Amino acid sequence: MKAEDFRQDFPIFKGNDYIYFDNAATSQRPQAVIDAVADFYQKSNANPLRGLYDWSVDATERYEHARSTVAKFIGAKESCEIVFTRNTTESMNLIAYSYGLKNVGKDDEIVISVMEHHSNILPWQMVCRQTGAKLVWLEPDEEGVITEDEYKSKITDKAKIVSIGHVSNVLGVTNPVKEIAAYAHDKGAVVVVDGAQSVPHMKVDVNEIGADFLAFSGHKLMAPMGIGVLYGKKELLEAMDPFLTGGEMIEYVTRDSATWAELPHKFEAGTVNAADAVGLEAAINYIESVGFDFIKEQEHKLTRLLMDGMSELSYIKVYGSKDPNKHCGIVTFTMDGVHPHDISSVLNEDHVCVRAGHHCAQPLMQFLKVGSTARASLYFYNTEEEVKRFLEVLKGVRKVMGYGD
Ligand code: PMP
Secondary structure (H helix, E strand, O other): OOHHHHHOOOHHHOOOOOEEOEOOOOOOOOHHHHHHHHHHHHHOOOOOOOOOOHHHHHHHHHHHHHHHHHHHHOOOOOHHHEEEEOOHHHHHHHHHHHHHHHHOOOOOEEEEEOOOOHHHOHHHHHHHHHHOOEEEEEOOOOOOOOOHHHHHHHOOOOEEEEEEEOEOOOOOOEOOHHHHHHHHHHOOOEEEEEOOOOOOOOOOOHHHHOOOEEEEEHHHHOOOOOOEEEEEOHHHHHHOOOOOOOOOOEEEEOOOOEEEOOOOHHHOOOOOOHHHHHHHHHHHHHHHHHOHHHHHHHHHHHHHHHHHHHHOOOOEEEOOOOOHHHOOOEEEEEEOOEOHHHHHHHHHHOOEEOEEEOOOOHHHHHHHOOOOEEEEEOOOOOOHHHHHHHHHHHHHHHHHOOOOO
């Protein structure tokens, strides 16, 4: 199969010439995902986990089936280790509030890196504010790599939580989470992995990388918006208090107390997002039919073409590694004399979609000493023709802005 063949599965690409290079923000949805959600509403829509009648039982079964598909997809031992959330952000907050506040104290440390997305920074700032713990920052070298020396010098016996993005949404670099996790475990810390940018692009197995918690969003791997995942080791989740309270998450309630439902329901208060969980299952089935080998191969090929083309433009600066294979399809750049917002707006005139701004990673922008950047992020359904047209259009941006080259 070729990228062009897979594109046929995506209704949004039909009948227009848009080049969608903002896949790190959200991916597009294949028909199979759209159909799975519609099918849920058309055939089994009822409030899951409540009713004793056919439709509700069916809705519950489909929801729980989706959970077990997610568990297998990331190598979780049991389905109850999968909590459905809205997105990575909610998963991170759940860990911070329910695990962090309970297990971190005044003289403790929480270790993150400067390349984290805000959703893997702000929850830990909150925990530090409330407990008096210290936030410790790992910094990458010029190629965007967190070296062994760096993490070994910053993760000490004081670390209670080490929370690391698997793939940076700005530099595209894959962090050595497995090695960091092994070292952090030796020091007695719990390891949280932000998989928002890795799970859609590579096979992620929680046991292989040694994650105690893993968070990711469905919408970046072709599932609907509004469904996310928190994986947590059973013994950790069991010892945690609920994040939100209300319906569905209780065992028994009296006037002045309550006991909690079994895992994972303890963490899923209120009516759940069953249709989108079913959509996530369809997305996982779809991604597995494409295969991570193809995804990697296509992303490498396109990223090489893109970075080779950019390297010929003296006014473009690309951030992160010089090796296209180390970008996970993400190419963040600036253009001399042109603000990233102008790059994005001018590209849009030619139906090219790229992101511009701080990418919810302001500490990284400060570290790179740049206010904002433009970012082209690719996925397996993008094509060589698109990259070639993108490069042509990119040259035109400078002309539009009044430069002669
Ligand atoms: N972490 C990373 C690395 C991300 O790229 C993103 C999304 N840009 C998030 C977390 C947050 O994801 P969401 O907005 O779906 O919660």
